[in-house]
Amino acid sequence: MNSSVPALMIRELSIFFEGRPLLSDFSLELRAGEKVALAGRSGAGKTTLLRALMGFCVPAAGSLSVAGLAVDAANVAAVRQCINWLPQQAEPGADTVREALCLPLEFKRNQALAARFTDVKLHEVLQAVGLAALDLAADARRLSGGEQQRLALARALLLDRPVWLVDEPTSSLDAETKTAVMDCILASPERTVLAISHDAEFLARFNRVVRVGEDGQHG
Numbered sequence: 001m002n003s004s005v006p007a008l009m010i011r012e013l014s015i016f017f018e019g020r021p022l023l024s025d026f027s028l029e030l031r032a033g034e035k036v037a038l039a040g041r042s043g044a045g046k047t048t049l050l051r052a053l054m055g056f057c058v059p060a061a062g063s064l065s066v067a068g069l070a071v072d073a074a075n076v077a078a079v080r081q082c083i084n085w086l087p088q089q090a091e092p093g094a095d096t097v098r099e100a101l102c103l104p105l106e107f108k109r110n111q112a113l114a115a116r117f118t119d120v121k122l123h124e125v126l127q128a129v130g131l132a133a134l135d136l137a138a139d140a141r142r143l144s145g146g147e148q149q150r151l152a153l154a155r156a157l158l159l160d161r162p163v164w165l166v167d168e169p170t171s172s173l174d175a176e177t178k179t180a181v182m183d184c185i186l187a188s189p190e191r192t193v194l195a196i197s198h199d200a201e202f203l204a205r206f207n208r209v210v211r212v213g214e215d216g217q218h219g
């Protein structure tokens with residue numbers, strides 16, 4: 001990614017749901033490699049902000065860009081190719097752990113990455129997220145919520161896209177696993193991370209914490 005182009009740009013964004021304003025005139029810019037956390041009360045619109053960056057909700061006003069690409073109908077596929085999205089409730093989307101990890105290869109545009117998805121690599125990313133004991137043939141849908149979230153994190157490590165949008169990745173984890181997950185997300189200096197969290201220990205590791213839904217909400 002060209003480091004002179006902001007990795008993420010949100011400019012004077014307003015979003016309404018059912019006639020009610022949720023976000024109003026919100027602006028935020030992240031340089032490539034920057035790690036920024038979104039905090040603020042429940043229902044303030046943090047998840048909606050991440051969804052807007054992926055083109056899942058259309059703003060009433062303002063503009064968004066990812067890696068220099070405007071988030072609009074023409075660019076939305078290219079925008080999503082730049083992003084690793086880690087939702088709060090991550091569905092495996094497949095029956096086995098191996099299939100869940102290899103799911104991106106079902107999309108034609110990811111097939112050039114097939115060489116990354118060797119068994120050795122799959123074990124390596126599972127180990128990185130604290131799931132070393134997991135069998136690749138195990139039933140992915142039987143994993144706990146926290147394990148499914150870490151499986152999604154392992155898949156993100158394989159894809160290794162430049163921008164990560166992460167929604168509460170540490171909420172259901174024990175202390176040791178939490179450290180492993182935080183390290184995985186924040187390890188790469190090149191990676192741009194915008195993460196939602198209420199966890200003080202996690203927030204302390206970001207370059208900036210931006211509060212959403214309060215006065216002075218501009219990044």
Ligand SMILES: Nc1ncnc2c1ncn2[C@@H]1O[C@H](COP(=O)(O)OP(=O)(O)OP(=O)(O)O)[C@@H](O)[C@H]1O
Pocket residue numbers: 017018022040041042043044045046047048049
């Ligand atoms: N598609 C939608 N239609 C109508 N309302 C919506 C829609 N998506 C989100 N909302 C509402 O917008 C508000 C903000 O939701 P959002 O999930 O962005 O909040 P949040 O700040 O991430 O909250 P939390 O910290 O609890 O996850 C909520 O009241 C939610 O019900």
